[in-house]
Amino acid sequence: MSLASLLLAKDDLNEYLKPTEIIDFGTQEIIDCANSLVQGLNGEVLIAKRVYEFVRDEIHHSFDIKGKVVTCKASDVLREGEGICYAKSHLLAALLRSLGIPAGFSYQKLVFSDENPKLVLHGLNAIYLKEIGRWIRVDARGNKEGVNAQFSLEKEILAFPVRSELGEADIRMVYAEPNANVVSALERSKTLEELEKNLPTEL
Numbered sequence: 001m002s003l004a005s006l007l008l009a010k011d012d013l014n015e016y017l018k019p020t021e022i023i024d025f026g027t028q029e030i031i032d033c034a035n036s037l038v039q040g041l042n043g044e045v046l047i048a049k050r051v052y053e054f055v056r057d058e059i060h061h062s063f064d065i066k067g068k069v070v071t072c073k074a075s076d077v078l079r080e081g082e083g084i085c086y087a088k089s090h091l092l093a094a095l096l097r098s099l100g101i102p103a104g105f106s107y108q109k110l111v112f113s114d115e116n117p118k119l120v121l122h123g124l125n126a127i128y129l130k131e132i133g134r135w136i137r138v139d140a141r142g143n144k145e146g147v148n149a150q151f152s153l154e155k156e157i158l159a160f161p162v163r164s165e166l167g168e169a170d171i172r173m174v175y176a177e178p179n180a181n182v183v184s185a186l187e188r189s190k191t192l193e194e195l196e197k198n199l200p201t202e203l
Contacts, residue, residue, distance in 0.1 A: 025097050037050055044129050086178065
């Protein structure tokens with residue numbers, strides 16, 4: 001996917017560095033994890049890539065592993081080692097923000113599955129890299145057969161292509177906070193079965 005321009009929900013970069021109830025990077029677990037990930041690395045690009053690949057590869061996507069918990073808050077995602085795309089995006093933003101790298105949230109509307117073709121929101125991240133003077137988007141959903149998302153400065157290599165003929169859409173806005181409908185769905189769902197029914201369809 002080409003690097004079409006992204007729109008910012010907030011003009012102030014500091015808005016993309018703030019802790020929130022969900023992006024709770026003041027917790028010791030997140031501070032320790034972030035610091036250990038970037039030991040010996042120099043430069044924002046290398047740091048952001050390392051943190052992204054940790055969340056993509058080491059935090060399981062709950063649907064892939066038929067997980068037992070629904071996570072939302074960044075510290076819970078790290079502690080449990082799992083989450084769906086939204087939850088993983090919360091952890092990635094928290095780790096990056098704790099390291100002083102602005103990070104936001106972006107969404108797509110995608111068909112959930114061949115068996116369940118309803119359109120639902122898919123969550124990913126945008127990262128501002130001072131070294132290159134612009135935002136990039138990355139998808140930490142987690143790779144598997146047919147999914148090969150990568151950290152890329154040249155072109156977006158996200159988890160899923162947007163198929164407009166199926167009604168799918170790419171929302172090019174970068175938000176400073178996770179979407180309220182996303183947070184609500186995660187917080188009110190006690191099981192993955194409930195969560196699948198509660199997945200938000202609109203921002």
